[in-house]
Amino acid sequence: MMTGKVDAVLVDNLRSRVTDAFAPILDALSRPAATAARAVESVVEIRNVFEENQRLRSENARLLQWKQAALRMEAENASLRTLLNFAPEPAASFITARVIAAPGGSFFRTLVVTAGRRDGVRKGQAAITGPGMVGRVVEVGEWSSRVLLITDINSRIPVTLESSRLRAVLVGDNTDQPRLMYLPPEAPVAAGERVVTSGHGGLFPPGIPIGIIASVGDRGVKVTPIADLSRVEHLRLVEFGTPPAGEGTGDGTQSADAWK
Amino acid sequence: MTLTLWQRLDRAGRNLAPFAVTVMLVLVAMVPLHIPAYTQVAPALTLMSVYYWVIHRPDLLRPLAVFAIGLLEDLLSGAPLGMNALVLVAAYWVVLSQRRFFLASTFALLWFGFVMIALGAALLQWAALSAYYATVLPMDAGFHQALLTIVLFPLFAWLFIRIHRAFLQP
Numbered sequence: 544m545m546t547g548k549v550d551a552v553l554v555d556n557l558r559s560r561v562t563d564a565f566a567p568i569l570d571a572l573s574r575p576a577a578t579a580a581r582a583v584e585s586v587v588e589i590r591n592v593f594e595e596n597q598r599l600r601s602e603n604a605r606l607l608q609w610k611q612a613a614l615r616m617e618a619e620n621a622s623l624r625t626l627l628n629f630a631p632e633p634a635a636s637f638i639t640a641r642v643i644a645a646p647g648g649s650f651f652r653t654l655v656v657t658a659g660r661r662d663g664v665r666k667g668q669a670a671i672t673g674p675g676m677v678g679r680v681v682e683v684g685e686w687s688s689r690v691l692l693i694t695d696i697n698s699r700i701p702v703t704l705e706s707s708r709l710r711a712v713l714v715g716d717n718t719d720q721p722r723l724m725y726l727p728p729e730a731p732v733a734a735g736e737r738v739v740t741s742g743h744g745g746l747f748p749p750g751i752p753i754g755i756i757a758s759v760g761d762r763g764v765k766v767t768p769i770a771d772l773s774r775v776e777h778l779r780l781v782e783f784g785t786p787p788a789g790e791g792t793g794d795g796t797q798s799a800d801a802w803k
Numbered sequence: 804m805t806l807t808l809w810q811r812l813d814r815a816g817r818n819l820a821p822f823a824v825t826v827m828l829v830l831v832a833m834v835p836l837h838i839p840a841y842t843q844v845a846p847a848l849t850l851m852s853v854y855y856w857v858i859h860r861p862d863l864l865r866p867l868a869v870f871a872i873g874l875l876e877d878l879l880s881g882a883p884l885g886m887n888a889l890v891l892v893a894a895y896w897v898v899l900s901q902r903r904f905f906l907a908s909t910f911a912l913l914w915f916g917f918v919m920i921a922l923g924a925a926l927l928q929w930a931a932l933s934a935y936y937a938t939v940l941p942m943d944a945g946f947h948q949a950l951l952t953i954v955l956f957p958l959f960a961w962l963f964i965r966i967h968r969a970f971l972q973p
Binding site for chain 2: 554557558561562565568569572573576577580642643644645646648649650651652653654655681682689691696716717718719771773774775776
């Protein structure tokens, strides 16, 4: 254990090599489990298909209204930016990867995914699923890499509260709900507010949703992650703002604004 | 009695069974099962395997092999290097020193012994990690994990007994 603290680089290298070596086996093992999980899920989905349809219809109606609002604001934003000589944010691109291992254990929250250096993965990239952020890349091998989940005790993510714009750091503590730290004292924080990445430090694009404040109490402010961390099957790793990024990275280039 | 090359190879292959089963379980334990809240309490499969084989065939699962298996688990799971190795080797020595007691007894006693080992391992892991992170970690997740490991032990013990009979009986 001490070696890991003394010579971190060596241990990291060894770790990514061993993970690389075992990635094909883990990949093969994870496929039947994923298929079984999908089969169970589809049975459940078929049973609920009618209610789901109803729900989606009403949600679609609501989203169309939001879309109108968003388009109007986008136009307004664009015109205001031309007035202000605003430097645009670099565009983000995505690498999609499959989760092949979720090491069990009560004290660690990591995932191993099937994308590595040759796919353009780099240390520090944010890992997101459909609804929100799940973690960041901590270790990169040739064709596999490790993602540290936001609930792990080593995880620290700079965040902003969406409506009050207060800054804080989201700190994992191995429970299902990470805590917010370094909030200003007596900050007006209420349960139900959304927490998004702040983009400070330049690693993550700003505005990726992470969680919703669950409770404010003596033991700190607890945040429920938006993404279901125990059922992640595919992840997108966000390439953001690092120098050579941009046009050359392939097809997945999208605007980071999609997350707002 | 002289053995031919093939017989010796066969013998060597069979003797690898405990080690191979344990390594296989390291990998199986990493499979994402997509069950909510499962990974936090995923049972310690390698601990079961080490426990069973140390009692029945300690000659085929040496401390060095157990240490290597622990290291492999650490490297793959992202745990601090040596954490699982420490827990497994500690469990190995404790079980080995009490081996006579376990070997002569019934399955119920075998299971009871495992309860002790699993709880002890959870406690050791918690203490080691608390020291490593220099903070007092919550204990409940480790405790739940130990409970699930204990509950699932008979199932895996049955598997080990089948493997034991299939490969290692004369």
